[in-house]
Amino acid sequence: MKFYSTKNKSLKKSFREATLIGLPSDNGLFMPEYMPNHTKLVKGIKNLSLHDISYLIAESFMNEDLSNGNIEDIINDAITFSAPVVDLRKNKYILELFHGPTLAFKDFGACFMGRTMEKFVANSDKQLNILVATSGDTGSAVANGFYEVEGINVIILYPSGKISSIQEKQIATLDKNIYSLEVEGTFDDCQKLVKKAFLDENINSSISLSSANSINISRLIPQTFYYFYAYSQININQDVVFSVPSGNFGNLTAGIFSKYMGLPIKKFIASTNSNDVVPKFIKTGNYYPKSSVETISNAMDVGNPSNLQRILDLYEDVYRIRKDICSWSFSDNETKEEIINLYKNYKYLLDPHSAVGLLGLKKYLKSVSEDNIGIFLGTAHPSKFSDIIKPIINEDIKIPSRLKKMIDKNKRSIKIKNSFDEFSDYLLSNFK
Numbered sequence: 001m002k003f004y005s006t007k008n009k010s011l012k013k014s015f016r017e018a019t020l021i022g023l024p025s026d027n028g029l030f031m032p033e034y035m036p037n038h039t040k041l042v043k044g045i046k047n048l049s050l051h052d053i054s055y056l057i058a059e060s061f062m063n064e065d066l067s068n069g070n071i072e073d074i075i076n077d078a079i080t081f082s083a084p085v086v087d088l089r090k091n092k093y094i095l096e097l098f099h100g101p102t103l104a105f106k107d108f109g110a111c112f113m114g115r116t117m118e119k120f121v122a123n124s125d126k127q128l129n130i131l132v133a134t135s136g137d138t139g140s141a142v143a144n145g146f147y148e149v150e151g152i153n154v155i156i157l158y159p160s161g162k163i164s165s166i167q168e169k170q171i172a173t174l175d176k177n178i179y180s181l182e183v184e185g186t187f188d189d190c191q192k193l194v195k196k197a198f199l200d201e202n203i204n205s206s207i208s209l210s211s212a213n214s215i216n217i218s219r220l221i222p223q224t225f226y227y228f229y230a231y232s233q234i235n236i237n238q239d240v241v242f243s244v245p246s247g248n249f250g251n252l253t254a255g256i257f258s259k260y261m262g263l264p265i266k267k268f269i270a271s272t273n274s275n276d277v278v279p280k281f282i283k284t285g286n287y288y289p290k291s292s293v294e295t296i297s298n299a300m301d302v303g304n305p306s307n308l309q310r311i312l313d314l315y316e317d318v319y320r321i322r323k324d325i326c327s328w329s330f331s332d333n334e335t336k337e338e339i340i341n342l343y344k345n346y347k348y349l350l351d352p353h354s355a356v357g358l359l360g361l362k363k364y365l366k367s368v369s370e371d372n373i374g375i376f377l378g379t380a381h382p383s384k385f386s387d388i389i390k391p392i393i394n395e396d397i398k399i400p401s402r403l404k405k406m407i408d409k410n411k412r413s414i415k416i417k418n419s420f421d422e423f424s425d426y427l428l429s430n431f432k
């Protein structure tokens, strides 16, 4: 399998190259040249584990570049946590994607990408150094996904005082191959430092740099595994509906891949917070990207979602998109009400992102028939957003033990000024 650029279908790269370079040189996004057919897998899915499903799908995308043994290793090391479906009654199910190291679905992509890159750099005598600027969630998932990966260092830059204390712990308490820099500046400053490093001749001539961008194709492939696994867990013989709380639309794109591979999906609901450029686009056919607005589901505060390029590449136009996807946006107030409502009635606590997913699912079921079976994606554990949820429900929130362990550890990050010279000195004196 080769991967083409959405901007130029004749620019094709191997899976290895697409993973290591992240973005095609023409600034498009990598796409698989065809979707593997997994209708046979779907027929026998009831007898398969998450591990089996993951292996079969991964193999169909990666078998030209990695041996079966290597693919098996990657799955074993990356998919170490489950993705259970929980019945919330009246045909609504939540797919809990927050059982990984940082309690969010991004762990699937980051862990898989880390282990895949580890295979690609094995036997090379040079260390690969991954630079990441983060405003919170991506950095913590990448730090944990690459922890103890051999041959790769990860250097994470985060803005001092501008990420949550839990996120800081998830990034800055790791040792070994994970290095964190607390920058006296904003997220944009961190991003500028990283961008400048990639262009700096002096740095690039002495150390090899790479990125772990969220639009890397090796982060998208593992996100298809749990759509299949979710379907395998509910006992029905009808097409299902998936509601996906969306920001950059990577998760939704992985769902669409799954449908193209043969998973019987009747409809997608792309649920957003007030950042509503995609719902508006699907409704009107006009796409107007804009600056993001702040909401309580802040990992979805995106004003120009990058994966829309991939969705358009698959569907070609908005009329075809409308057949498969409907999209609505929900306000913070609606989100808060939904959190309270579910907690009161079912004692089930949602984080704000997952709550947006449930709102989309309910709206859809109301608009068609309640007989449809719907699954919404639970993208983060509520304890990650306890500062937002606690005042909403007026109760303390239980913190899972794996998160508690991190909170008790000491911060190891190094503080630097918002200065390229200081950053460059740090890189050149610590890495080879």
Ligand SMILES: *Cc1c(COP(=O)(O)O)cnc(C)c1O
Pocket: 104, 105, 106, 137, 245, 246, 247, 248, 249, 250, 251, 252, 299, 300, 353, 354, 379, 380
């Ligand atoms: C990143 C994130 C999302 C949005 O996912 P996309 O793939 O960017 O659409 C939703 N919820 C949580 C908790 C996230 O961290």
